[in-house]
Amino acid sequence: MRFHDDPEEATWRSAVRAFLAENLSAGLLAELKCTNGRHGGPEELTFLRMVAEQGWYGLNWPSEFGGLEKRATEQLILIEEFDYAGAPPLPTTVTSIGPTLIIYGSPASKRELLPRMVSGECTFALAYSEPDAGTDLASLRTKAVRDGEEWVISGEKVWCSYAHFCTHFWLAVRTGTPESRHRGISLFIVPRDLDGIHVSPLWTWGDVRTNQVVFDSVRVSASNLVGEVNGGWECIRAALSFERVSAGTSGRLRRLLDDVRDYSERTYDEDELLANSATFRLQYSEFDTELEIAHLMGLRTAQAIDDGLVPQVEASMQKILVTELQTEISAWAMAASGLSGQLDKADDAAPLNGSAEWMFREAPYLRFGGGTNEIQRNIVAQQGLGLPR
Amino acid sequence: MKPQLAGRHEESEVRVGARGLLERVRAPELLNARPDHGTTHDPLLWTALAEAGWLGLWMPEDCGGSAAPFRQLVAFHQEAGRALVPTTLLSSTYFSLLIEQLADTDTRQQYLPRIASGEFLAAVADAEPHAYLKLDAYRTRLDNATVTGTKDFVRNASQADALAVLAREGASEQLIVAIVDPASSGVAISEHLTVGHDSQALVSLNEAPAVATLYAARSGLDLAIQRATCLQAAELLGAAEYVLELTLIHVRTRHQFGRAIGSFQAVQHLLADLAMRLDGARLLMDKAAHALEGGPAALETSRAKARANDVAHRLVVASHHLHGGMGYVREGGLYLWSQRQKAAEQWFGSTAVHLKKIADLVRPAMSQT
Numbered sequence: 001m002r003f004h005d006d007p008e009e010a011t012w013r014s015a016v017r018a019f020l021a022e023n024l025s026a027g028l029l030a031e032l033k034c035t036n037g038r039h040g041g042p043e044e045l046t047f048l049r050m051v052a053e054q055g056w057y058g059l060n061w062p063s064e065f066g067g068l069e070k071r072a073t074e075q076l077i078l079i080e081e082f083d084y085a086g087a088p089p090l091p092t093t094v095t096s097i098g099p100t101l102i103i104y105g106s107p108a109s110k111r112e113l114l115p116r117m118v119s120g121e122c123t124f125a126l127a128y129s130e131p132d133a134g135t136d137l138a139s140l141r142t143k144a145v146r147d148g149e150e151w152v153i154s155g156e157k158v159w160c161s162y163a164h165f166c167t168h169f170w171l172a173v174r175t176g177t178p179e180s181r182h183r184g185i186s187l188f189i190v191p192r193d194l195d196g197i198h199v200s201p202l203w204t205w206g207d208v209r210t211n212q213v214v215f216d217s218v219r220v221s222a223s224n225l226v227g228e229v230n231g232g233w234e235c236i237r238a239a240l241s242f243e244r245v246s247a248g249t250s251g252r253l254r255r256l257l258d259d260v261r262d263y264s265e266r267t268y269d270e271d272e273l274l275a276n277s278a279t280f281r282l283q284y285s286e287f288d289t290e291l292e293i294a295h296l297m298g299l300r301t302a303q304a305i306d307d308g309l310v311p312q313v314e315a316s317m318q319k320i321l322v323t324e325l326q327t328e329i330s331a332w333a334m335a336a337s338g339l340s341g342q343l344d345k346a347d348d349a350a351p352l353n354g355s356a357e358w359m360f361r362e363a364p365y366l367r368f369g370g371g372t373n374e375i376q377r378n379i380v381a382q383q384g385l386g387l388p389r
Numbered sequence: 390m391k392p393q394l395a396g397r398h399e400e401s402e403v404r405v406g407a408r409g410l411l412e413r414v415r416a417p418e419l420l421n422a423r424p425d426h427g428t429t430h431d432p433l434l435w436t437a438l439a440e441a442g443w444l445g446l447w448m449p450e451d452c453g454g455s456a457a458p459f460r461q462l463v464a465f466h467q468e469a470g471r472a473l474v475p476t477t478l479l480s481s482t483y484f485s486l487l488i489e490q491l492a493d494t495d496t497r498q499q500y501l502p503r504i505a506s507g508e509f510l511a512a513v514a515d516a517e518p519h520a521y522l523k524l525d526a527y528r529t530r531l532d533n534a535t536v537t538g539t540k541d542f543v544r545n546a547s548q549a550d551a552l553a554v555l556a557r558e559g560a561s562e563q564l565i566v567a568i569v570d571p572a573s574s575g576v577a578i579s580e581h582l583t584v585g586h587d588s589q590a591l592v593s594l595n596e597a598p599a600v601a602t603l604y605a606a607r608s609g610l611d612l613a614i615q616r617a618t619c620l621q622a623a624e625l626l627g628a629a630e631y632v633l634e635l636t637l638i639h640v641r642t643r644h645q646f647g648r649a650i651g652s653f654q655a656v657q658h659l660l661a662d663l664a665m666r667l668d669g670a671r672l673l674m675d676k677a678a679h680a681l682e683g684g685p686a687a688l689e690t691s692r693a694k695a696r697a698n699d700v701a702h703r704l705v706v707a708s709h710h711l712h713g714g715m716g717y718v719r720e721g722g723l724y725l726w727s728q729r730q731k732a733a734e735q736w737f738g739s740t741a742v743h744l745k746k747i748a749d750l751v752r753p754a755m756s757q758t
Contacts, residue, residue: 134713136645159714204717205709205724270520279741327706334584334731335739339516339542342589342732347582357584360731361724364709364717372713374655 001300005077012074016081023050024087032088033345036208036358040165044088052120057094065102065110066118072305076249076298083251091162093117093124095246097170100239104227109189113168125166127157127190127213128236134159135372137172137236138182142215144173151188151225153218159369163199163211166192170239171215176230187232189224190215206362241310243370244301248318250294253329256359257287259352260333267351269338280336287329294322313384316376323366323373330360400464403446403457407465410441411472428586428729430477430510430548438478439507448485452501459616463623463678470624470733471631473725476587477510479624480545483617484511484553487566490609496568496601500551512549514540514569514592522738524555524564524610532559535575535596536567544736546571546578546590554594558602564610567599574598585732608685615690618737619677622690622697625733626671628726629701633667635723636660636708639715656711663704670696688750695743698734705730 005013028043035041051057060075061067075095082089098117101110116122133140142155153173163169169190176184190197196218202210227235261284264275274280297318304311333356334341345354367373381387414434438444447462448454462482469478481504488500503509518541520526529538536554546552554567571578575597578590637660640651650656670693677693680686705727709716716723734740 129714132644134645135650139645202718202720205719205727206717210714210718268519270523270526279745331702331706335734335741338739339521339735342542342583342585342735344582344584344586349581361584364706365714367710368713368717373710374653377655 001303003296003299009073009077012070013077013081016078019050019054020081020085020087023047024085028088029086032086033354036206036362039209040162048088048091049120051090052118055118057090057120058098058118059090059094061094061098061102061114061118065098065114072302073299075246076302079246079249080251080295080298083249084255086252086255089246091123092126092243092246093122096239096242097124097126099242100235101226103238104187104231104235106223106226108223109226113189122168123162123166124168124170124189125160125162125192125211125213126239127160127163127169127171129159130156131158135368135375138185138233140172140174140185141178142171142173144175144186144188146175146222147219149222150219151222153188153190153215153220155215157213157215158202158210160199160211160213161208163192163213164201164209168192169197169213172232172236175232180230182233184230185232185236186229187226187235188220189226190218190220194218194220204365206358206365208362208365240371241312244305244311244315248294248315248322249298250291250322250325252359253294253322253325254291256329256333256352256355257284257291259355260284260329260336263337263351267337274336283332283336287325287332290321290325294318294325297321313380316371316379316384319370320373320376320380323363326359326366327363330356330363334360400460403461403464404468407443407468408471410437410443411468411474413437415472415474428473428475428725429588430475430545434474435477435507435510438474439505444481444507445501445505448489448501448505449497452497453505454501459682460675460678463619463674466620466623467627467630470627470729473628473729474624476585476732477512477545477548479617479620480512480549481510482620483513483613484549484551486613486616487513487553487603487610490613491566491603491605492601496603499601509550510545510548511551511553512543512545512571514543514546514552514554514594516540516542522614522742527555527557527564529554529556529594530559531556531565531567531599531602534599534602536569536594536599537575537596538594540592540594542581542589543578543592545588546592547580547588551600552576552592553603554599564605564607566603566605566610568601568603569594569597569599583732585728587729587732611685611687612681614737615677615685615687616681618690618694619674619681621733621737622670622674622677622694625697625701625730626667626674628730628733629667629670629697629704632701632704632708632723632726633660633663636704636711639712643715650711659707659711663700663707666696666700666703670700673697688747691738691743691746691750694738695740695747698740698743701730702734 028047031041031043055068058067059070063069094117113122128137130140144151144153171188171190172185174184175186196216198214200212202212267274301311301315337351340351343350345358382389414437445454446457446465450456485501485504488497517527518539536556549571552569552571554569556565556567558565575595577593580590583589640656641649643650673693673696677689680689712723715721
């Protein structure tokens with residue numbers, strides 16, 4: 001395993017930093033503070049358009065689809081630098097859905113959609129979960145029934161983040177028998193402007209909007225199917241595996257810890273500088289070490305992907321570590337700030353620019369989303385340690 | 390697990406009685422429908438509590454109270470925490486505890502009956518920007534019967550009819566409690582936005598007239614603060630019990646992979662550990678409540694608050710996790726308890742503050758052996 005950037009990676013890191021220095025404006029950071037990072041605000045959209053213009057939406061894609069053919073380690077560098085700086089993340093449309101479409105999409109859908117994904121014109125919302133199918137996704141019930149050259153889709157999806165400003169859904173539906181579980185699921189691309197789609201907001205404790213989406217006899221062309229009929233599970237797994245590099249990176253937490261360190265160097269608890277408090281120092285060092293592990297795990301995962309491996313177990317460990325650290329570090333940072341630690345990020349006097357308070361409220365979603373940490377532990381135990389199911 | 394009521398019979402009666410009333414007027418769906426997240430003062434609730442005698446529960450009979458022992462007040466505050474009663478309750482009670490310990494008969498007669506009857510709200514201006522719970526470091530001063538200084542994170546200053554300001558008397562440097570009318574000249578109140586969506590403010594006092602001055606005997610001051618700390622622990626634990634109950638209901642009824650998620654060992658072990666921690670924290674709180682009947686009990690109070698903070702935090706985190714998306718959408722209401730927990734954890738001392746106090750208190754005993 002390499003522990004340092006090679007020359008190409010070092011050049012790339014400088015380019016990413018230079019881009020951020022130029023384009024990550026105070027106005028954008030202020031907007032993101034209000035919208036919590038991903039609400040399609042005007043400054044955010046302008047910034048993302050700049051990212052797309054660099055060609056970075058197709059960072060790891062093959063050149064025949066407009067990609068730059070960068071390595072996973074270079075993607076990791078971009079994500080870590082963006083996260084550390086507080087920039088909006090690359091959309092899952094290009095980190096996860098695009099690469100899956102490249103493998104499973106029909107020639108026509110690739111021709112139509114991939115260039116528009118790279119340009120940023122086309123954005124997707126995942127529509128997987130249902131009220132009764134969350135962790136157990138294979139029990140989903142939204143149905144698609146064939147009718148001539150079309151499919152008719154009916155059902156209810158929840159936790160569809162971005163559904164209120166996306167152009168398309170990446171939709172998992174049941175095409176097999178009700179008991180067919182993962183063998184009877186198909187994947188469709190569904191334009192959001194079709195008749196019969198109803199999007200309504202679900203507001204969360206983290207102040208982030210997600211959505212309920214009802215599909216009421218929505219008719220889509222048979223050409224919108226991705227992969228085979230009843231072959232959707234494979235697409236879902238592939239899309240998840242492409243998320244591995246981006247899930248569980250530690251850039252935002254390193255930034256939080258650095259901010260806490262700076263704060264501790266100018267904050268007194270009565271007459272003692274916080275940075276000199278023995279308990280503070282020990283806990284800080286503990287988190288510093290944990291975040292170094294998280295960073296190294298990310299690096300190992302990316303290098304394994306570049307070596308053609310599928311680092312499933314390692315990625316699961318990383319996801320557990322980073323998401324649980326977010327709860328621990330943000331709660332500790334709030335407590336370390338005393339009574340001021342309870343200030344909402346909307347209060348200008350909030351320490352750390354309110355990031356600890358908000359990241360604490362954001363953390364639950366990271367622990368249960370993207371495959372709950374219990375499912376990740378099952379993967380570590382069963383696939384990693386070979387324990388029986 | 391059945392919701393466990395406090396061991397002794399009379400406290401159980403208090404809890405059953407209070408719960409009956411609070412369940413009628415503080416249902417989660419009502420809380421969630423309010424734009425302030427149901428966490429600032431609620432006049433209807435206040436009237437109901439006053440009429441049923443809860444606001445004067447522990448006060449002397451000649452002040453309109455029922456003279457109930459302190460542990461019954463603790464039991465009541467467990468129910469208040471469970472029902473997310475606005476922090477005006479603890480603010481007013483903290484004020485009353487100070488009055489009861491430090492004031493003469495006339496001053497007690499002036500405030501306690503009106504607080505018991507619900508017509509008067511009160512708050513305590515305690516923390517300063519540079520210090521909290523460190524009385525010797527406070528800089529706010531009383532000179533010529535006026536108060537000057539800065540108090541921060543004063544709970545319910547905007548709602549209160551009177552503020553008890555912890556300060557120092559100009560000439561003698563003696564610690565005193567000055568009663569100030571927040572509407573009087575020289576008082577400026579600036580509200581914070583807090584994670585708890587409650588009311589906390591920066592209060593600037595510039596020669597604000599003191600309507601009364603209480604000379605603080607240190608033991609009386611300590612007792613009042615420790616009792617208020619124990620009540621905050623009780624609110625945290627009452628809320629934690631409720632969050633555990635909500636979680637148990639959810640994991641029994643939520644099915645994935647063809648079974649209740651509560652049947653998975655990973656879920657059972659997590660909840661069993663939390664139930665054990667909660668039980669332990671409750672025992673510490675009961676012991677502190679018992680000890681505080683008689684006089685100051687610094688060690689018992691710090692242990693109780695440290696563990697109440699700890700288990701309430703862990704329960705909130707676990708409950709959000711096990712509820713998944715259903716606990717994360719505001720519609721579910723779980724966040725109301727989560728955000729109150731984060732505020733209450735800081736109030737009357739964080740875990741670190743109390744662990745440090747415990748170390749300071751037990752070290753002499755350890756060095757003797």
